[in-house]
Amino acid sequence: MSKPKPHNKESLNKNALTTKSKKDKTKLLKHIYNSKKWKELRKKHIDEHPLCECCGDIATQVHHIIPFSNGKSEKEIKKLAYDPDNLVSLCKSCHLKKHN
Numbered sequence: 001m002s003k004p005k006p007h008n009k010e011s012l013n014k015n016a017l018t019t020k021s022k023k024d025k026t027k028l029l030k031h032i033y034n035s036k037k038w039k040e041l042r043k044k045h046i047d048e049h050p051l052c053e054c055c056g057d058i059a060t061q062v063h064h065i066i067p068f069s070n071g072k073s074e075k076e077i078k079k080l081a082y083d084p085d086n087l088v089s090l091c092k093s094c095h096l097k098k099h100n
Contacts (some may be wrong), residue, residue, distance in 0.1 A: 049089040059089035
């Protein structure tokens, strides 16, 4: 008798994004960046950390240490997006370096 295949974590997670939902994930990411909650969190972070955490210049952007797009479910994406401990203030130049 063969053993049943174990379920992977994603299949058990009711909040997991399905393959068909790549468009939904893109829509969610855009929604987060356009949300009032993100804009307020971003402003608060810049106000509290006004200098670039890499070079010390004036910070104009907020960077997610762990990209929230790495989240495997809507819940995880939102947790990464809105977690103040997952943010750093950067100037535009340092932010571009982080992404290149």
